[in-house]
Amino acid sequence: MTDARPDAQPLKTEHVVVDGIEGNYARVELPDGTTADWLISTLPDGLKEGDVLAINDHGESIEIDRQETRRRQGKAREALEALNEGAPAGDISL
Template sequence: MAKQHEEPGIRYVTVDGIEGKMARVELPDGTTEDWRLTALPKGAKEGDVIRINVKGGDTEIEIDHGETDRRRNSAQTELLTLNAKSPQGDIDL
């Protein structure tokens, strides 16, 4: 998982997959858990980075579109770099 900026009380999880009413999320330590889809912000989809801010007993949870875009762009750059080095052509994931 990509290293994100650290802020007190703020954690990031990534939506790894969605099946029915459940979502598999990747936690900051790389492990995964199954969460109810209703626990995520409305409209969350696979690949979205979810920002969870706990402050004084209140929890704010939202899709972090900027972090999601940054991670997608980083992954695309890595894939393009791998493809450029591959003697057989493109690598498919």
């Protein structure tokens, strides 16, 4: 969707990741790598740990970006599989 105003700039979207949920708060990882606690009541329903939230640059809308969540989970799974590829098979004895 485009804005009909000639001077309108396109909205920029930032992504934050839900790092954990504790009580009434969701701990989110911000784009700069820091974390913040946000009230769950201000976030979309059905929010889960690991979800990616898309926030427009005016903060007017926050929604769960399911496609970006799946993409990031896939990348993390691939990285884990690559790490485990060279791991020895069997149990480790200490």
